[in-house]
Amino acid sequence: MDYTFTEIERKWQKIWQERRIAKAQDFSEKPKYYVLSMFPYPSGVLHIGHASNYAIGDAITRLKLMEGYNVLQPMGYDSFGMPAENYAITHNSHPRITTEEHIVNMRQQFDGMGFFLDWEREVSTCRPDYYHWGQYIFKKMYEQGLVYRKKSFQNWCETCKTVLANEQVEDDCCWRCGSEVIQKEMDQWYFRITDYAEELLDFSHVIEWPERVMTMQKYWIGKSEGARIDFTLENSSQKIPIFTTRPDTIFGVTFMALPPEHPLVQTWLAQEPDNAELQSFCKKVMNEDKLLRSSAESLKEGVFSGRYAINPLNGAKVQIWITNYVLMDYGTGAVMAVPAHDQRDFDFARKYDIPIQIVIQNLDKSLKLEELTEAYIEPGIICNSAHFDDQDSEAAQGEITRWVQEKGWGEATITYRLRDWGISRQRYWGNPIPMIHCPKCGIVPVPDEDLPVLLPDEVQVGQTTSNPLLSVPDWLNVKCPVCGEDAQRETDTMDTFVDSSWYYARYADAHNQDLPFDPAKAEYWLPVDQYIGGIEHACMHLLYARFIYKFMRDMGWVKGNEPFARLLTQGMVLKDGAKMSKSKGNTVDPQYIVDRFGSDTLRVYLLFASPPEKDVEWNDEALMGAFRFLSRTYRLIKGNLTAIQQGLQVREESEELSPKPVAQDAVPAESAPVAQDAVPAEDLHSSKESAKLSPELKNLRFSTHHCIQRWREDSLIRMQYNTAIAAVMEHLNHCTALKSTEDLNPAELSIYAQACSIIPQLLYPFAPHIAEELWQMMGHPNLLHESGLPIYEEKYLAQDTVTYVIQVNGKIRGKLEVAPDTAAGVLQELALKVENVIRALEGFELKKIIVIPGKMVSIAAKPQN
RNA sequence: GCGAAAGUGGCGGAACUGGCAGACGCGCUGGACUUAGGAUCCAGUAGGUUCACUCCUAUAGGGGUUCAAGUCCCCUCUUUCGCACCA
Known part of the structure; x- marks a missing residue:
């Protein structure tokens, strides 16, 4: 009579596998339903978060099967990336070997959980049959002008000779070797995600996404409407475009703020090697940790450049300051500073004794320069602004922009907080960017017939301090496909988020050898009907995937506008109030639970503990x-x-x-x-x-x-x-x-x-x-x-009787068991005869009686005088 | 600082459009049983009051709307998450 879960679970897993019941049928007559859980990085073991994620996916899958759908639930591995490379380094092995070993282990654990997964569609991003098509997509994007190279400042470790992500910089030092991290201007590959910024703000094509995720993405994209206005460098024809959302304050500009990275500042640095103040300030700011520098708490600092800019609207001459609070990669990288009406500019102007000019008055016109303790950022009435005086400041925004546009000084424009997506990684374990650098022809894509650019195996991971690919001459040195001369391959690999931004489409046709996938199969399966994963991907994976989907749509490969119709962000499983992690030693191994109590118990526990999107404390x-x-x-x-x-x-x-x-x-x-x-x-x-x-x-x-x-x-x-x-x-x-x-x-x-x-x-x-x-x-x-x-x-x-609750002034005073069809009048009479009700009504005068069919009789009464 | 979400027993959580607050589970208390098992079965379990019936108080706190508020409105507090000089 014992519940022999081990025996039962093995038995049914075997039967399901033998009958291949999880195999999804392309183009079945039945309506399709595509359930997808975010694929794991193959660490070698399933952790409890996976179990919880996949328990939800499996529940949906099996429900939809019972409902009669043709269900696809695939699984794969997000197997490129730094964790795999680092694991191999510390274990003195090769990431290809360790990754494949891990996949074998994970597959065993997946099987032991008994998930309904179509393994015939398995993908692993580090295998050539998958990354081939990532390279293909890269090339098509390049052909469409969506890929470009740009110099920008990066965290650079001189000892390791590599770019570091922000998370890898600890106290301005390299996490690995401890040497100082500097800002180095480097060429990087970028995806033009900003081309799709406007469309990515539009969620009208998803069926059901959590409001939270949409809000986070909208905020991340950060659309702001304003104007570009060209100031000019004094005694020069050089224009300095600025971006502002407050054209109504332009007559209040008293200085201009530029970051050290601004091209003009770079020119001045080159021209004035002996200007110690300028040189040391710029060097200091540029080498400051990016996170630290962009934090609102850090103090605003700057140096006067000795140069002036001319405000086109009133011809005013204003000082140009080089500051640490302006970002090069937002807007035009230059700010018209209006201290009276912007708090940051106000702080800066007070610190360096720069003039302040009020150009917007509050409604009772009581703002006085001498009394100003903070910037007045609210709307008001324009003043000190030539012929715009006395206008409402909000209305004046449009007026001024129109005037600027007429005069040819600038134009209305929209700026996004979203930056283009830098996908270059100076790492070995990633998808090689299929480009060749030819001294004669420049940058040339690898021809389609030479794809994939295989990641060489012979690299000695961990033996070199620079990108390992540079150390493989046989791989690095190629002939230029255009001129046939000696050339070199690109050694950057792609961010792994590129791999994961289209895998859901590959599942539709996982073994296609000629294309990323057959558009007909993609049309049948996509979009994913239910996507499940953690909220931590709100502004990364989920945004990138939407972007790449829209690109694939523009190529005619997929239909519709969104990859994921419904999104469920599942909560975390916590222990001792914190996320489980090896370093905290508070992990629970799902395999241990499965061995002791079975997969069914684990699943029921996880699903029963709370609604799927909430965090649960392990118990x-x-x-x-x-x-x-x-x-x-x-x-x-x-x-x-x-x-x-x-x-x-x-x-x-x-x-x-x-x-x-x-x-x-x-x-x-x-x-x-x-x-x-x-x-x-x-x-x-x-x-x-x-x-x-x-x-x-x-x-x-x-x-x-x-x-x-x-x-x-x-x-x-x-x-x-x-x-x-x-x-x-x-x-x-x-x-x-x-x-x-x-x-x-x-x-x-x-x-x-x-x-x-x-x-x-x-x-x-x-x-x-x-x-x-x-x-x-x-x-x-x-x-x-x-x-x-x-x-x-x-x-x-249908029940034989219904229970009516009787309330007197909102308090329960009795109950009635009556036939369901009892008339309201009868109920009122019965209610008033209940002993408790009579007692409660003593000294009260009836006001009215409300009968809610099937539920209650509510008596309102007021005290008798 | 800005934005969002959420605060319900000892715990995880129910209560869908305002209509019996605490479903279900965990834990706990008492009992039964014995193949002594991570058993099982039965009864109880928000707090207070009462021998009991009853009654009173409870959904972070304070106001309000309503016959009726965990649910709607206003204020305050707390927690979590996201963003954090974005001009």
């Missing part, structure tokens, strides 16, 4: 609760198997007498509750035997249908698996409450069997192994994914 004892629930289920059905089988037999016989429900070919809809395994026919209910039903059995029948109703609502529509499971638990409690099945008549047996037999179906999405086992035990020849969704019938939900 060993609650895990036992899940285990006990499954054990109880197993005992109930195994212990009452004879009665259940007899009851199911009665049902079959009665169905033969009555018209069968119309066979359903995959009617996937949240609307119609229809399925193949229908509830017993009507005549059972209306027969004479039904009249003899004990209240106990009537309640059990109610529980059966009520449970199905709740389960469907919670799991299919609301995706609240915790309450769906709670509904099953409650129903199980009702089933076990019936102590003996010995005296049941055939009709009652049928009801009992029905009550028990829905349990495996309802459990299937959350605990599929035990569900299949119990289903088979009852004698069903099919597997559960073919069993259809359980259905409920309204007529069994």
Whole structure:
């Protein structure tokens, strides 16, 4: 009678594999449903976060299968990247070897979890058959003008000879060797994601995304409307364009602020090697940690450049300052400073004694320069601004911009906070950028027929201090495909986010050898109907993937505008209030849990703990609760198997007498509750035997249908698996409450069997192994994914009596058990006769009585004088 | 600092359009049972009050709307997350 989970889970995993039930059919007649969980980095072990993510995906998958969809749930590995390279270095091995070993281990653990995954579509981004097409996409983007090279300042470690990401800089020093990190101007490859900024702000084509993620992306893209206005360098024709969102304050400009990286400043630095103040300030600022420098707390500093700019609107001559608070890569990299109406400019002007000019007055015109303690940033009335005086400042923005445009000094423009995506990495373990540097022809793409550019194996990882690819002459040195002369390959590899921004499309056609994927197959499968992953990717992976999808759409490879129709951001599993991590030593190994209690227990625990998008605190004892629930289920059905089988037999016989429900070919809809395994026919209910039903059995029948109703609502529509499971638990409690099945008549047996037999179906999405086992035990020849969704019938939900709550002035004073069709007037009368109600009304005068049908009688009364 | 979300028993969480607050599970208390098992079964479990019936107080705190508020509105506090000189 023991719940032998290990045996059961192995058995069903074997059967599922042998029958290849998870293989998704391209172009099936059935409607498709594509469920995708973010693929893992192959660390070698599944962690609890994976288990939780994939438990959700698997629940959705199995629900959709029961509903009659052709479901695709694929899996793969995000296997390029620094963690793999670093792992290989520390283990004195090669990332290709360690990665493939890890994949073997992970696959074993995936199999042990029993997920419904179409492994025939597996992808691994570090394999040539995948990264080939990443290179192809790169080239197509290059041809479309979406890829370019740009010099920009990067964190650079002189010892390691590599660019470091911001996270790899600790206290201005290299995380690996500890030497000082400097800002170095370097050529980098960029994707022109900003071309799509406007479109990426538009979420009208997704079906259901969390508001939070959309807000985060919108903020990240940071659209601001304003104007570009060209100031000029004094005694020169050199223009200095600035970007401002406040053209209404332009008459208040008293200085101009430039960052050291500004091209003009760079020129001046070159011209004045002896200007110690200028040289040392610029050097200091440029070598400052990027994060530190851009933090709002750091003090504003600057030096006067000795030069002046001319404000085109009033011809005013203003000082040009070189400062640490202006960013080169936003807007035009130059700021018109209006200290009176911008707090940053105000702070700076006060510190360096720069004049301040008020050009916007508050409504009572009480702003005085001498009394100003902070910038006045609100709208108001224009002053000191020539012919714009006395206008409303907000209205003046448009007026001034129009005037600037007419005069040819600038134009209305839009700027985004979003930067182009720098994809160059000076790392070995990534997708090689398929470009060749030819001394004669410049930068030349590798011809399509030479793709993929294979990542050489012979690299001695960790042996060199620079990009390992530079040290492989056989790979590095090539002939230029255009002129045939000696040339060199690009040694940068791509950011791994490039690999993951199109993998969902590769799953549609994972083995295509001629294209990234067949557009027809992509059209069938895409978009992903339900995507599941962590919120940490809100502004990275999810934004990049949307961008690349739009590019692929423009190429005609995919249809529609968005890759992910619905997004679910699952919460983290915490322990001791913190994210699990090896360094904190607070991890829980899912494999250990599976070995001890089974995959079904782990899944039920994770899904039952909270709604999927919330974080959960790991709790060993609650895990036992899940285990006990499954054990109880197993005992109930195994212990009452004879009665259940007899009851199911009665049902079959009665169905033969009555018209069968119309066979359903995959009617996937949240609307119609229809399925193949229908509830017993009507005549059972209306027969004479039904009249003899004990209240106990009537309640059990109610529980059966009520449970199905709740389960469907919670799991299919609301995706609240915790309450769906709670509904099953409650129903199980009702089933076990019936102590003996010995005296049941055939009709009652049928009801009992029905009550028990829905349990495996309802459990299937959350605990599929035990569900299949119990289903088979009852004698069903099919597997559960073919069993259809359980259905409920309204007529069994009708109760003989309803309970009305009686409130007096909002407080409960009694209850009434009445027939459901009792008239409101009768209810009022009955309510007023309840003893408690009479007592509560003593000394009160009736005001009115409200009857809420099926729910309550609410009496409003006021004290008698 | 700006923005967003959230605050419900000892704990995880229910309560969908305002209509019996605390479903379900964990834990705890008492009991039964014994194949002594990460058992199982039964009863109880927001706080206070009462022998009991009853009653009172409770959804971060304070106001408000309503016959009726965890749910709607206003203010305050706390927590979490995101952004953080974006001109």
